[in-house]
Structure formats: C-alpha cells, structure tokens
Amino acid sequence: MTTSETTGQGDGRAGPERSGNDPGPANTDTTALGAEPGSGPRDPFDRDSLPTPKGASRALLGSLLRPHSRRVWAAALLVLLQQAAVQAGPLLVTLTVDHAVPALRNHDAGPLLGVATAYLLCAVAAGILQYVFVQLSGRISQEALLELRTRVFRHSQALSLDFHERYTSGRLITRATTDVENLRALLNNGLQDLITVALSTVYIAVMLLYLDWGLGVAALASVAPLAVFVHSLQQRSMRAYRNKSTATVPLIVKFTETLNGIRAVRVFRREQANDQTFAALNKRHERTSGDATLEMARYVVFSRLVANTAVAVLVVWSAYRVAADTLALGVLAGAALYLRRLYDPIDRLGTLLNAYQAAAASLEKISGLLSQCPGVPEAVAPLALPAQRGAGPGREVVFDSVRFAYRTGGEVLPRFDLTLAAGRSVAVVGATGAGKSTFAKLLARFYDPTGGRVLLDGLDLRELSGTELRRSVVIVVQEAFLFSGTIAENIAIGRPDATREEIEHAAKAIGAHDFITALPDGYDTDVRKRGCRISAGQRQFVSFARALLADPAVLILDEATSSLDVPGERAVQDAMRTVLHGRTAVVIAHRLSTVEMADRVLLMSDGRIVEDGTPAELIAGRGRFAELYQTWRDNLA
Numbered sequence: 195m196t197t198s199e200t201t202g203q204g205d206g207r208a209g210p211e212r213s214g215n216d217p218g219p220a221n222t223d224t225t226a227l228g229a230e231p232g233s234g235p236r237d238p239f240d241r242d243s244l245p246t247p248k249g250a251s252r253a254l255l256g257s258l259l260r261p262h263s264r265r266v267w268a269a270a271l272l273v274l275l276q277q278a279a280v281q282a283g284p285l286l287v288t289l290t291v292d293h294a295v296p297a298l299r300n301h302d303a304g305p306l307l308g309v310a311t312a313y314l315l316c317a318v319a320a321g322i323l324q325y326v327f328v329q330l331s332g333r334i335s336q337e338a339l340l341e342l343r344t345r346v347f348r349h350s351q352a353l354s355l356d357f358h359e360r361y362t363s364g365r366l367i368t369r370a371t372t373d374v375e376n377l378r379a380l381l382n383n384g385l386q387d388l389i390t391v392a393l394s395t396v397y398i399a400v401m402l403l404y405l406d407w408g409l410g411v412a413a414l415a416s417v418a419p420l421a422v423f424v425h426s427l428q429q430r431s432m433r434a435y436r437n438k439s440t441a442t443v444p445l446i447v448k449f450t451e452t453l454n455g456i457r458a459v460r461v462f463r464r465e466q467a468n469d470q471t472f473a474a475l476n477k478r479h480e481r482t483s484g485d486a487t488l489e490m491a492r493y494v495v496f497s498r499l500v501a502n503t504a505v506a507v508l509v510v511w512s513a514y515r516v517a518a519d520t521l522a523l524g525v526l527a528g529a530a531l532y533l534r535r536l537y538d539p540i541d542r543l544g545t546l547l548n549a550y551q552a553a554a555a556s557l558e559k560i561s562g563l564l565s566q567c568p569g570v571p572e573a574v575a576p577l578a579l580p581a582q583r584g585a586g587p588g589r590e591v592v593f594d595s596v597r598f599a600y601r602t603g604g605e606v607l608p609r610f611d612l613t614l615a616a617g618r619s620v621a622v623v624g625a626t627g628a629g630k631s632t633f634a635k636l637l638a639r640f641y642d643p644t645g646g647r648v649l650l651d652g653l654d655l656r657e658l659s660g661t662e663l664r665r666s667v668v669i670v671v672q673e674a675f676l677f678s679g680t681i682a683e684n685i686a687i688g689r690p691d692a693t694r695e696e697i698e699h700a701a702k703a704i705g706a707h708d709f710i711t712a713l714p715d716g717y718d719t720d721v722r723k724r725g726c727r728i729s730a731g732q733r734q735f736v737s738f739a740r741a742l743l744a745d746p747a748v749l750i751l752d753e754a755t756s757s758l759d760v761p762g763e764r765a766v767q768d769a770m771r772t773v774l775h776g777r778t779a780v781v782i783a784h785r786l787s788t789v790e791m792a793d794r795v796l797l798m799s800d801g802r803i804v805e806d807g808t809p810a811e812l813i814a815g816r817g818r819f820a821e822l823y824q825t826w827r828d829n830l831a
C-alpha cells in the first residue's frame with residue numbers, strides 16, 4: 195500500500211478534486227489528458243496555478259473583510275481626515291506669506307498666530323489620527339490574516355489524498371506562509387501607503403487648482419506622461435520580481451521534499467545530488483533577486499529624475515509669473531511644496547505597486563487553493579447505519595458494479611461486484627500494482643468509485659456522515675504514524691473520549707502494555723517527532739491498540755509484519771487476530787501466515803479479482819494462488 199498514514203480512516207473528504215469551475219466528474223478528463231498515472235504533463239497542478247473561478251480573489255477578500263466592515267469604514271474615515279490635516283500644511287504656508295507676513299508688517303500678529311495655531315493643530319491631529327488608523331488597520335489585517343491562515347490549513351486538511359499527491363506539501367506551505375506574508379506586507383503598510391498616495395494626489399490636485407488654476411492644470415497634465423513612464427519602468431521591475439518569487443517556490447519545495455524524505459535520502463545517499471540541485475536552485479534565486487533589486491534601483495533613480503525635472507520646470511514658470519505680478523509669492527511657495535509632495539511618493543510607488551501585485555498574485559493562488567472542492571464531499575443529509583445485527587461489530591460490505599480510475603490515469607479497477615460477509619476476514623493478495631491498495635482505499639472512502647456504489651450494511655458510503663464513516667471503517671497502514679503527544683493520546687485517537695482504563699485494556703489485549711509501561715513515562719511518554727523514540731514494531735502495536743479501541747465495523751490492514759523478525763511477527767499475528775475478531779476485515783497480505791488467518795482469499799491481477807475462495811480451496815486448486823502458496827512454503831522450508 196502506498197499510503198503512509200496509519201489511521202487515515204475514510205474521512206469522507208478524500209477523492210479526486212473538482213475546482214469550483216470544473217463541473218465534470220473527476221475522472222472524465224483522464225483519457226483526454228492522455229497522462230500517465232500519477233503524472234500528466236498537462237496537469238495544471240504541475241504549474242503553480244490551480245483553476246480558479248472568476249472573481250474568487252475578490253470574493254475571498256470580501257469574505258475576510260466583511261466581518262470587520264464597521265472598522266473598515268472607520269479606518270477609511272480616519273485616513274481621509276488625516277490626509278486633510280497633512281495636506282493643509284502648504285496652504286497655511288501660502289496664507290503666512292501672502293496674509294500673515296503683510297499683516298505683521300502692519301503690526302498685526304493676529305493672522306500669524308492664527309496660522310501658527312492651525313499648523314500646530316493640524317500636525318497634532320495628523321499624528322493622532324495616524325496613530326489610531328495604524329492601530330485599527332493593523333487589528334483588521336491581523337484578524338483577517340489569522341482567519342485566512344486558518345482557512346488554508348483547514349481546507350488543505352479537508353482536501354483529498356488525490357489532491358495532496360499532486361499538489362506538493364511545499365506548495366501548501368508556501369501558500370500558508372509566503373503568500374499570507376505577502377498579503378500581510380500589503381495590508382499592514384502597503385495598503386495604507388497606497389491609500390495615502392491616492393488620497394494625497396486628489397487633495398493636492400484640488401489645492402493646486404484652488405491656489406492657481408493654470409498651475410493646477412499644468413501640474414496635473416505633467417502627471418499623465420509621468421504616469422506612463424513610471425508604469426513602463428514598473429512593469430520591468432515587476433517582471434523581475436515575479437521571476438524572483440517563481441524561483442522561491444522550487445527552493446522551498448526542494449527543502450521540504452528532502453526533509454520529508456530524509457530517510458530515503460540517507461538510504462540512497464542522495465545528499466550530494468541534493469546539494470547540487472539545491473545549489474543550482476539557490477543560485478537561480480540569488481540571480482533573480484539581484485535582477486529585481488537592480489530594476490528597483492533603476493526605477494528609483496529614473497523616476498526621481500523625471501519628477502525633479504517636472505518640479506523644476508513648474509517652479510521656474512511660476513517664478514516668471516511672480517516676477518510679472520500674475521502670481522502671488524505665497525502661492526508660489528505653497529505650490530512648490532505641493533508639487534514636491536505630489537511627486538515625492540513616485541519612487542515609493544514602484545515598491546508599493548510591486549507589493550500590491552505580489553499580494554494580488556498571492557491572493558489569487560490562495561483563492562485557487564480554497565476553491566478546490568473536496569473530491570469526496572460530505573453527505574448533505576447523512577443517514578445513520580442500521581442497528582447491529584450480529585453479535586460482533588462487523589457489518590456487511592457490498593461492492594455494487596464498482597469501477598475506478600484515478601484522475602490522472604486509466605481505469606485501475608474494471609467493473610466488479612463483491613460481497614464481504616459481516617464479521618469475516620478477507621486476505622487480498624496479488625502482485626505489486628495489482629490494485630489492492632486502490633480496492634482498500636475505495637472501502638475507506640479515500641476516493642469515490644467512478645461508477646457503482648460501495649455499501650456498508652446496505653447504505654452507500656456516500657450517504658454516511660464523515661464521523662459515522664470514520665467510526666465504522668478504520669485503515670491501518672504499513673508505516674504506523676504516531677502524532678506528537680503521549681502514547682495514551684495516540685491510542686485514543688479513534689475514540690478521544692476513552693478512559694485511561696479503556697486505553698490500557700486495549701493495549702493489554704494487543705500485548706502492548708508491557709513495552710509501554712517500560713517506557714520512561716509509561717502511557718504518558720511523549721512520542722514526539724513521528725514516534726522516533728518508539729520502534730517500528732512497537733508503533734504497529736500502538737496502531738493495533740488504536741484500532742481495537744476505535745472498535746470499527748470494518749478494519750482494513752495493510753500487511754504489517756514485513757519489517758519484523760519472526761518472534762516479533764508472531765506477537766503481531768496474535769495482536770492481529772485479536773483486533774480482527776468479529777470484524778469485517780480486509781487484509782492486504784504479503785505473508786503466508788496472514789493469509790492462513792483469513793476466512794477468504796481474493797487474488798487480484800491487473801485490477802481484477804481472478805481467484806476467490808477459502809485459503810484451503812485455493813491451495814487445493816491449480817490456480818495462481820496455489821503457485822504463490824507453494825513459493826511461500828518453499829521459502830519457509
């Protein structure tokens with residue numbers, strides 16, 4: 195079995211994904227894609243973009259800000275008032291030069307005092323308003339980002355195995371970190387700056403027009419070509435920036451992939467090859483970063499040059515007009531200050547627009563992820579399983595005209611019908627790639643069948659709630675996964691309300707009690723870090739105890755003994771017998787001893803069940819299982 199989680203029970207949410215704008219059933223495009231299983235050169239997942247419905251980014255942003263709408267309006271009002279206070283400054287200078295100074299010459303200090311007081315009040319008001327605005331907008335953005343990160347995590351967890359097999363964890367981490375950070379950078383500082391720049395431009399334009407019609411029109415006219423120039427410069431730097439962020443993703447992906455597969459790296463001595471690949475990716479990242487910085491420097495230098503030239507031309511023209519008495523000196527002073535303020539943010543504008551673009555791209559990627567629907571949706575009106583019929587916990591399982599193909603491959607399981615009797619165990623054998631794991635995954639509802647139904651006591655698995663399904667079907671895979679926490683917590687994962695007595699009872703029944711009590715803190719030993727303090731065999735025992743405590747109707751076991759020595763194997767066989775007792779069980783078997791334990795054997799080949807019978811019947815026959823059995827026996831001899 196290829197899955198590595200231990201109790202990846204059918205969580206009712208797995209399966210081939212559909213994006214919000216991808217109406218077809220998940221598997222219909224398989225042949226059209228012409229892709230090999232598991233890959234697919236035209237798989238959009240290979241590019242770092244998921245199909246995203248139109249307007250999804252805006253809808254996402256709206257849904258994040260809506261709960262804070264009052265505060266958003268308050269923040270908008272604050273910034274409007276703050277900018278009004280800031281932009282009053284040059285106007286007060288004009289009043290000083292043209293009115294307060296002449297009045298002072300006539301020994302009237304009143305206007306100057308008035309202007310000075312107004313200046314002071316504006317400065318204080320601007321400071322206070324900014325303080326409140328920054329606090330308020332900071333709180334809004336923190337809460338919105340907290341919500342966003344939570345949504346990304348929850349949604350990633352809810353998406354199916356199929357999705358995770360195609361969309362690497364490195365990418366998911368990038369979504370939850372770098373992309374959310376890009377948004378944070380924009381919301382925390384960038385957006386405030388952008389709004390300030392936009393508002394100040396409007397205020398300044400109004401003020402210049404108010405002070406002098408001609409000067410105002412000339413200043414505004416100069417902004418248009420300047421904007422075109424700035425835009426083209428900004429495009430270049432944006433391209434460089436995009437290249438840089440594209441180069442970041444493979445770096446993160448390589449890093450996480452290597453660390454996730456650190457054991458395989460050691461086993462196959464991949465360190466040197468990995469170092470080389472990483473060095474190449476790192477170099478590329480460095481180069482693109484350098485390009486982005488250089489473009490930004492060019493942008494700052496040129497935009498400043500252009501802006502300063504425009505200010506100089508307008509000031510010279512105004513000076514001629516003052517000399518010709520067609521413009522007051524105070525207006526010249528005020529206008530010069532306004533012009534500086536108008537052009538000043540131009541060099542920052544490039545950075546701001548880049549931050550905006552980066553945030554927009556990140557928002558789009560996140561909304562693409564969030565608009566992926568779980569391929570195995572929750573039942574809308576879930577049904578409850580009927581009361582238990584037999585003495586044991588087992589329930590009948592029926593595969594009714596079931597067919598299955600993975601999204602990225604051809605049909606793996608051609609149409610078949612099969613009934614698994616309640617409380618009986620079935621060993622599934624077959625060559626690698628025969629479809630054993632796929633068969634088990636359908637039963638655990640990791641995927642929904644492409645055609646037909648899987649029934650549990652007469653109910654389609656799709657009609658059961660996720661909780662009911664998780665309670666009823668448990669899958670234990672080869673490499674038992676322990677979550678960080680104590681041994682007791684790990685055993686209780688399938689039944690979090692279990693008492694300590696029940697946990698210990700399960701461990702004793704499995705034969706795990708002795709090794710657990712020998713651990714430093716017994717049941718309270720923290721397994722931390724993927725259970726590295728616990729051996730592979732011991733982890734298997736923990737996962738059996740977990741399954742026994744969960745008491746499911748259906749238990750799926752991947753052959754668990756392959757990594758154990760013979761005495762260990764025997765102990766596990768006993769544990770297996772205990773945990774299987776009375777349940778409907780499917781055991782993917784690689785060993786004779788496991789097969790002999792089962793009531794029935796299914797031999798799979800190329801996705802079909804080619805032999806079906808009791809172990810004794812099949813052994814006595816002349817089929818493939820009889821051959822396999824003989825090989826096993828010969829190997830044991």
Ligand SMILES: Nc1ncnc2c1ncn2[C@@H]1O[C@H](COP(=O)(O)OP(=O)(O)OP(=O)(O)O)[C@@H](O)[C@H]1O
Nearest residue numbers: 195196231232600603606626627628629630631632
């Ligand atoms: N996620 C997937 N996407 C596409 N194809 C897959 C996927 N998982 C498995 N397959 C393909 O489905 C077929 C059956 O695989 P499966 O894992 O069910 O076989 P298996 O009998 O369990 O093999 P093994 O004993 O090696 O685990 C194989 O051809 C495999 O390549």
